[in-house]
Amino acid sequence: MGVLSRKATCNSHxxxxxxxxxxxxxxxxxxxxxxxxxxxxxxxxxxxQLSFDLLxxxxxxxxxxxxxxRDGQSIFKELALFQxxxxxxxxxxxxxxxxxxxxxxxVTFDPNHIVLTAGATSANETxxxxxxxxxxxxxxxxxxxxxxxxxxxxxxxxxxxxxxxTSSNRFQITASALEKAYEQxxxxxxxxxxxxxxxxxxxxxxxxxxxxxxxxxxxxSDKEIHLISDEIYSGxxxxxxxxxxxxxxxxxxxxxxxxxxxxVHIVYSxxxxxxxxxxxxxxxxxxxxxxxxxxxxxxxFGLVSSQTQYLLSAMLSDKKFTKEYIAKNHKRxxxxxxxxxxxxxxxxIGCLESNAGLFCWVDMRHLLSSDTFEAEMxxxxxxVYDVKLNISPGSSCHCIEPGWFRVCFANMSEDTLKLAMQxxxxxxxxxxxxxxxxxxxxxxxxKFRTKxxxxxxFQSFHDREQDER
Amino acid sequence: MVATISKIATGNGHGENSPYFDGWKAYExxxxxxxxxxxxxxxxxxxxxQLCFNFIxKWLMHHPEASLCSAEGVDRFKETALFQxxxxxxxxxxxxxxxxxxxxxxxxxxxxxxxxxxxxATGAHEMVxxxxxDPxxxxxxxxxxxxxxxxxxxxxxxxxxxxxxxxxSNNFKITRxxxxxxxEKxxxxxxxxxxxxxxxxxxxxxxxxxxxxLRSVVKxxxxxxxHLIGDEIYAATVFMEPEFVSISEIIExxxxxxxxIHIVYSxxxxxxxxxxxxxxxxxxxxxxxxxxxxxxxFGLVSSQTQHLIASMxxxxxxxxxxxxESKDQLFKRHKYFTWNLSLVxIGSLKSNAGLFIWMDLRKLLKEKTFEAEMxxxxxxINEVKLNVSPGSSFHCNEPGWFRVCFANMDDHTMExxxLRIRTFMLKHNEAMVPGKLCRRSSLKLSFSRRRVDDFxxxxxMSPHSPIPQSPLVRART
Numbered sequence: 001m002g003v004l005s006r007k008a009t010c011n012s013h014x015x016x017x018x019x020x021x022x023x024x025x026x027x028x029x030x031x032x033x034x035x036x037x038x039x040x041x042x043x044x045x046x047x048x049q050l051s052f053d054l055l056x057x058x059x060x061x062x063x064x065x066x067x068x069x070r071d072g073q074s075i076f077k078e079l080a081l082f083q084x085x086x087x088x089x090x091x092x093x094x095x096x097x098x099x100x101x102x103x104x105x106x107v108t109f110d111p112n113h114i115v116l117t118a119g120a121t122s123a124n125e126t127x128x129x130x131x132x133x134x135x136x137x138x139x140x141x142x143x144x145x146x147x148x149x150x151x152x153x154x155x156x157x158x159x160x161x162x163x164x165x166t167s168s169n170r171f172q173i174t175a176s177a178l179e180k181a182y183e184q185x186x187x188x189x190x191x192x193x194x195x196x197x198x199x200x201x202x203x204x205x206x207x208x209x210x211x212x213x214x215x216x217x218x219x220x221s222d223k224e225i226h227l228i229s230d231e232i233y234s235g236x237x238x239x240x241x242x243x244x245x246x247x248x249x250x251x252x253x254x255x256x257x258x259x260x261x262x263x264v265h266i267v268y269s270x271x272x273x274x275x276x277x278x279x280x281x282x283x284x285x286x287x288x289x290x291x292x293x294x295x296x297x298x299x300x301f302g303l304v305s306s307q308t309q310y311l312l313s314a315m316l317s318d319k320k321f322t323k324e325y326i327a328k329n330h331k332r333x334x335x336x337x338x339x340x341x342x343x344x345x346x347x348x349i350g351c352l353e354s355n356a357g358l359f360c361w362v363d364m365r366h367l368l369s370s371d372t373f374e375a376e377m378x379x380x381x382x383x384v385y386d387v388k389l390n391i392s393p394g395s396s397c398h399c400i401e402p403g404w405f406r407v408c409f410a411n412m413s414e415d416t417l418k419l420a421m422q423x424x425x426x427x428x429x430x431x432x433x434x435x436x437x438x439x440x441x442x443x444x445x446x447k448f449r450t451k452x453x454x455x456x457x458f459q460s461f462h463d464r465e466q467d468e469r
Numbered sequence: 470m471v472a473t474i475s476k477i478a479t480g481n482g483h484g485e486n487s488p489y490f491d492g493w494k495a496y497e498x499x500x501x502x503x504x505x506x507x508x509x510x511x512x513x514x515x516x517x518x519q520l521c522f523n524f525i526x527k528w529l530m531h532h533p534e535a536s537l538c539s540a541e542g543v544d545r546f547k548e549t550a551l552f553q554x555x556x557x558x559x560x561x562x563x564x565x566x567x568x569x570x571x572x573x574x575x576x577x578x579x580x581x582x583x584x585x586x587x588x589x590a591t592g593a594h595e596m597v598x599x600x601x602x603d604p605x606x607x608x609x610x611x612x613x614x615x616x617x618x619x620x621x622x623x624x625x626x627x628x629x630x631x632x633x634x635x636x637x638s639n640n641f642k643i644t645r646x647x648x649x650x651x652x653e654k655x656x657x658x659x660x661x662x663x664x665x666x667x668x669x670x671x672x673x674x675x676x677x678x679x680x681x682x683l684r685s686v687v688k689x690x691x692x693x694x695x696h697l698i699g700d701e702i703y704a705a706t707v708f709m710e711p712e713f714v715s716i717s718e719i720i721e722x723x724x725x726x727x728x729x730i731h732i733v734y735s736x737x738x739x740x741x742x743x744x745x746x747x748x749x750x751x752x753x754x755x756x757x758x759x760x761x762x763x764x765x766x767f768g769l770v771s772s773q774t775q776h777l778i779a780s781m782x783x784x785x786x787x788x789x790x791x792x793x794e795s796k797d798q799l800f801k802r803h804k805y806f807t808w809n810l811s812l813v814x815i816g817s818l819k820s821n822a823g824l825f826i827w828m829d830l831r832k833l834l835k836e837k838t839f840e841a842e843m844x845x846x847x848x849x850i851n852e853v854k855l856n857v858s859p860g861s862s863f864h865c866n867e868p869g870w871f872r873v874c875f876a877n878m879d880d881h882t883m884e885x886x887x888l889r890i891r892t893f894m895l896k897h898n899e900a901m902v903p904g905k906l907c908r909r910s911s912l913k914l915s916f917s918r919r920r921v922d923d924f925x926x927x928x929x930m931s932p933h934s935p936i937p938q939s940p941l942v943r944a945r946t
Contacts, residue, residue, distance in 0.1 A: 003663075008600045008760040015763060052547045059538045059546065066538030068529070076529060077522040082744040083589075083737075118588050118746075118768045119553075125767055129625050130478040134604075155599050155625075155764070277553040278772030294478035297485065298625070301595050302588035302768035306744030307777065311538060 012154040018380065019044070019146040019396035026390040031416065041420045044390040046202065046358045047411035048236070048275035050332040054325050055274070058315060065314035068307070075310070082306040085299050087116040091313035095283060098316045099268060102235045102326065107247040109285060115295040116309070117282040118302030120232050120269035121151050124196075126298045127265060127284055128156040130291050131226050137161050137190035138228075139181045141173050143361075143397035143404070145202045152196070161185040161192070164400050167363075170352060171204055173197070173212050178219050194226030194263070195219065200233040200243065203397050203406035204361045205354030207237050213249040217260065226263045235273030235326060237356040238334035262288040270312065272358060274325075279308045333358070333410060336417070340409040343421025347428045351407075358410040362391070365403030367431065376402040387427045389420055482624035487616055492846075492856040501854070503881060511886045514856040516672065516824045517877035518706065518741035520798035521791065525740075528787050535780035537773050545776065552772045555765050557586050561775040564782035565749060569734060571788055572705045577717045579751065585761040586775075587748035588768025590702050590735035594621040596768070597731055597750055600760045601696050602628045607660040608698070609633050609651045611643045613827075613863035613870070615672045622666070631655045631662070634866050640818060641674055643667070643682050648689050664696030664729075665689070670703040670713065673863050673872035674827045675820030677707060683719045691725055699732045705739035705792055707822040708800040720753070727753035736778065738824060739795070745774045799824070799876060802883070806875045809887045813894035817873075824876040828857070831869030833897065842868035853893045855886060 014020070022044050031039035059066055068076040082088065089111070096109035117123040132138065134157030140148060141163040152158055163181040165171040178195075185192045195216060200207040220227045229246040237243040246264055255261050266285040271277035281304050284295050316322060340360055344351060352361040368375040373395050380393040383405075394404035409417060473479075484490075492514050501509035534541040537549055552558060559581070566579040587593035602608065604627025610618060611633040622628055633651040635641040648665070655662045667686060669678045678686075690697045699716040707713040720730055732751040737743035747770050750761045770778075782788055807817060807826060818827040834841040839861045846859040849871075860870035875883070 004754075004756060004760070005599060005601055005603050005606075007603075008756065013760075013763040047551055049547070049551065052550070055550075056543055056546055059543055060540065063539065066543075067533065067536050074526060076526055077519070080522070080525075080742045080744050081517060081519070083746070119766075122588075122767045130475055133475055150763075150766070155767075271553070276550045278550050280553075280769050280771050288474070290474055291478065294474065294483075297483040297620075300589075300620075301592045301625075303746050305746050305771035305774040308771040308773050311773065 007155055012150065014146065014149040014154070017146050017149070017396050018377070019392050022380075022384055022390040022392065025384050029388075031388070033413075033416070038388065040384065040388045040390050041416060041423075042390050042411065043408045043420060044392045044406070045411050046272065046408050047277065048272055048329070048333070048358050049411050050336060051275060051325065051329045054321075054328060055276075055315075058318070058321050062314060062318070065311050068310070079306045079310055082309075083303065085296055085303060087114075087304070088306065088309040088313055090317065091304075091309040092116070094313045094316035095268075096285075097319075098322055099234075099285075101319075101322055102273070103243065103245045103248065107245055107251060109247075113285055113287065113289075113292050115284040115286070115292060115299050116304045117284060117295075117299050118280040118304060119271065119277070119282040120230065120267050121147065121282065122280075122299075122302040123267045123269070123282040123284045124148070124151040124228075124230065125154075125156060126295050126302075127228055127267065127291075128152050128158045129298060130294045131228075131265075132156065132158045132193040133191075135159065135190070136193045137185045137188075138193060139163050139178070139185065139195045141165050141171075141177070141197060141201075143171070143203050143394055143399035145198060146392070146396045146398075148196070158193075159185075159188075159190050161188070161190065162398055162400075163195070167352075167401055167404075170206070171201075171361075172209065173215060175215055175219070178215070182223065192223065192225055194228060196228040196230065198230040198233070199246070200231075200237060200356035202233060202357060203359060203392065203394075204352055205357035205359055206352065207241065207243050207356050209241070210244050210249065213244060213246055214253075216246070217249060217253065217255070220263060221260050224259075224263075226265065228265050228267060230267040232267065232269040232272050233357050234268075235329070236333055236358060238330040238337070239355045241355060243356070262286075265291065273329075276312075279312070280304060281308060281312060336409050336414070339414065339417060340407065340421070343417065343424070344407075346421065347425040349424070349428065359406050359408040362405045362407045363403065364405055365401070367428065368403050371402060373402045379403075380405070383424075383427070387423050389423060477625055482620065484616060484620040484624070487619075487862050492850055492858060495850050496856040499854075501882065501885070503885075507885075508854065510850065510854045510856050511882060511889070512856050512877065513874045513886065514858045514872070515877050516738065516872075516874050517743065518738055518795070518799075518824050519877050519879075520802060521741060521795050524791060524794050525781075528781065528784070532780060532784075535777050537776050542776075549772045549776050552775075553769065555586070555762050555769060557584070557770065558772065558775045558779055560779040560783065561770070564779045565734075565747075568782045568788060569704075569749075569751070571792060572739065573713065573715050573718065577715065577721065579717070583751050583753070583758050585750040585752070585758060586765045586768070586770045587750055587761075588770075589737060589743070589746045589748040590700065590733055591617065591621050591748065592746075592768035593733045593735065593748040593750045594618065594698075594700070595624075595626060596761055596764050597698055597733060597752075597757075598622045598626045598628045599764060600757050601698075601731075602626065602663040604628065605660070606663045607631050607655050609648065609655065609662060609665045611635050611641075611647070611667060613641070613673055613860060613865035614666075615668060616858075616862045616864075618666070628663075629655075629660055630666075631658075631660065632864055632866075633665070637818075637867055637870070640676070641671075643678070643686060645685050645689065648686070652693065662693070662695055664698055666698045666700065667716075668700040668703075669716070670701075670707060670822035672703065672823060673825060673858070673860075674818055675823035675825055676818065677711065677713050677822055679711070680714050680719070683714055683716060684723055687716065687719050687723055687725050690729055694726070694729070696729045696731060699730070701732055702735045702738050703823050704734070705795060706799055706824060708796040708803060709821045711821065713822070728756075729754070731757060740791075745778070746770060747774065747778060802875055806883065806887070810890065813891050814898070815890070815894065818870075825872050825874040828871045828873045829869065830871055831867070834869050837868060839868045845869075846871070849893075853889050855889060 026040045026042050029039045031041045092111040096111045100108050137159040163177045268283040270281040286292050350363045392406040496510045496512050499509045501511045533539040536542050537546045562581040562584040566581040569579045607629040610630050633647045730753045734749040736747040752758050816829045858872040
């Protein structure tokens with residue numbers, strides 16, 4: 001056999017990670033209310049399925065966009081031929097407006113600085129190709145989205161060095177963690193080209209504080225490196241604190257037109273905010289025209305279908321629709337999250353306080369037989385195979401503390417979520433204690449429960465208020 | 470240390486500084502429009518297939534369910550919008566596999582499980598290069614070849630391309646000697662050759678590879694144990710004899726290690742859908758299929774488009790009649806164009822496929838150099854106001870050849886383009902020393918002159934005279 005490339009035969013595609021293995025198990029035995037009620041419930045897929053009715057009703061009211069027509073005239077031919085990597089101007093305009101709207105119009109974006117790509121997957125990889133050489137490194141706060149191992153490293157040869165975050169301060173980025181990561185990279189002889197953060201965070205579901213953002217700006221200024229802010233969940237911030245974009249911070253600190261300004265790049269997508277992952281709509285926004293130019297040319301390898309650009313330009317230009325969608329979507333996400341949190345609480349399980357995303361960062365440390373990743377894997381396997389829930393273990397997200405799991409809540413019906421929580425409750429109730437004495441466990445549970453119940457009570461009180469409004 | 474951008478981003482690997490793109494820039498600065506800009510540059514450098522849109526539109530009107538967003542299709546909206554599985558919609562893969570088979574006269578069957586999506590053929594080529602070669606390794610590519618390969622196969626992959634030099638003396642056929650010479654050259658340059666990339670039907674030649682050549686290439690790659698990538702994106706544009714032969718057919722006929730065989734396909738040329746970004750990698754090698762599938766995450770086809778294409782290509786009647794209609798339109802256009810060119814003494818490589826001709830302007834060169842080719846090209850762009858693509862941008866080893874596209878415009882624009890060419894040739898013929906010409910080919914010239922006079926009659930010069938009325942077509946000589 002003619003030998004294949006090293007990329008083809010190595011493991012950098014990351015598909016052997018437990019993140020993907022759980023999916024595979026789900027595929028073998030997927031839950032269905034009617035046909036397979038004992039199957040595995042998918043809680044490992046960060047999809048937003050809560051607002052499709054809003055999209056469908058828009059489609060019904062806008063038949064032209066649906067059928068390749070503009071003002072009653074067929075534009076099928078024009079669309080079919082349109083392969084300009086600069087993208088459909090109407091779509092780029094609508095997209096930057098949407099991005100600004102999500103940020104409360106506190107910042108505006110220039111359509112000439114946006115590059116369309118086939119999903120955020122492609123956007124992230126393209127930015128690596130633009131900003132780094134093979135063997136260079138980017139620093140990423142842990143825990144992070146498992147897909148980054150493939151998207152940022154596989155074909156680019158770029159390395160990831162973790163910025164270790166812990167539960168001691170709710171996994172926020174600290175100055176010392178940043179410095180430690182930078183030093184780690186230098187010890188390994190890796191040239192650091194930048195930092196990549198996900199804000200709001202996947203898997204934490206939290207949006208970054210202004211302090212953290214300031215810290216980042218200071219750090220990249222000092223080290224003279226790039227900052228990529230993956231903001232694909234920016235439209236899912238459903239409760240306070242309000243989302244603060246990196247652009248806002250730069251603006252507030254009067255850093256426009258400085259060197260730092262040109263080293264900040266944003267990745268966006270409509271997969272999470274609009275719930276359209278299948279349509280492959282991603283974007284790179286950069287303040288550096290050279291990066292924009294290079295990324296635009298590279299986008300040839302993964303352009304957005306003109307058919308899709310046209311549909312979405314019509315949809316996103318409808319400001320009445322976007323306003324309504326953003327508001328209703330937030331409400332539904334918040335409500336759904338509280339249902340998950342309440343269900344977890346009944347099972348004696350807490351999670352990180354969060355205000356965004358399509359998932360919760362769940363604390364199952366008290367269920368581990370020991371404070372190790374082996375124990376985490378053991379627990380995970382039981383949850384997948386016995387409890388029949390596919391959730392994502394923290395180790396797959398490179399979390400440095402065992403016992404955390406990402407659990408999605410927006411990709412299923414309310415009934416399915418209810419069932420999942422019931423299963424979990426039964427499981428926790430039936431856990432036999434092997435390594436710890438029963439009394440120790442009860443004590444530690446009580447300690448945790450007190451802490452988390454306090455938080456949860458506060459949370460659910462807050463949520464109830466919202467509902468009454 | 471100041472953060473820099475990567476070498477890839479700041480270098481020239483995107484290839485856009487090539488003359489191939491200069492003509493486009495001239496066109497974009499002053500594009501032809503029948504009423505707004507009748508003196509603008511006519512685009513003949515873009516290999517698009519615009520001849521069948523009415524046919525396709527009719528189908529769309531009768532099949533509203535093909536659009537996810539129509540009342541008839543919206544039931545599938547949610548599940549399709551959520552579908553990001555890199556395996557692709559099963560009905561999409563099945564429809565594409567079936568289409569590929571039909572385009573090859575159903576002489577071979579394609580397995581839907583080997584159909585892998587990519588971001589257009591552009592994405593497909595890059596992906597195949599990533600799968601088969603490491604940075605610094607090389608592919609052999611027969612010249613002349615599509616300029617985009619320099620970017621698609623090399624830019625971000627670090628892979629090299631080594632030309633397999635083909636000569637006009639034998640109509641640019643790929644010979645065993647040329648393959649061996651290229652292989653040796655690569656070896657001498659310390660480049661490990663990983664495969665051969667052929668485009669069949671050829672861009673820019675518009676010809677198909679004959680059976681013997683295909684067998685010879687397959688034999689060569691088997692002996693060297695290197696890969697064969699067959700870019701067959703123009704497969705359905707073969708508008709007349711001889712019939713297209715795909716490598717998928719050859720491997721059924723000769724001994725071949727199938728793990729070495731990969732096909733790149735797309736709907737951009739055959740159907741005229743470049744905007745929809747439907748690229749396909751079809752590999753007979755399981756490991757490559759598996760790797761390519763994972764890599765396809767970087768350029769999946771929009772599920773909205775997958776749905777449309779699946780609906781369209783599952784309709785057997787539509788597909789069968791489309792293939793026939795498309796060939797018919799291309800045949801007519803090609804014939805009209807080349808016939809008119811011959812009447813003013815312009816020849817081109819005999820071709821039976823593609824959306825362009827390989828025009829022979831060697832005799833118009835002041836001297837046999839690429840500088841002269843560039844001079845002539847500038848004249849064509851700036852004076853004749855046609856954007857054509859100079860052979861040097863395709864790495865042709867001989868100056869004087871130009872790729873001229875004919876399927877990306879309506880009949881009226883075609884007439885204008887031909888008029889401009891005739892005018893230019895008239896001026897050129899007059900400018901040449903009369904005695905010399907007469908001695909060489911007096912018969913030919915007077916014949917040409919007479920035909921040119923025919924063109925000057927009002928009924929033919931009228932911009933509104935539709936093709937069928939033209940005596941050129943009626944005359945049938």
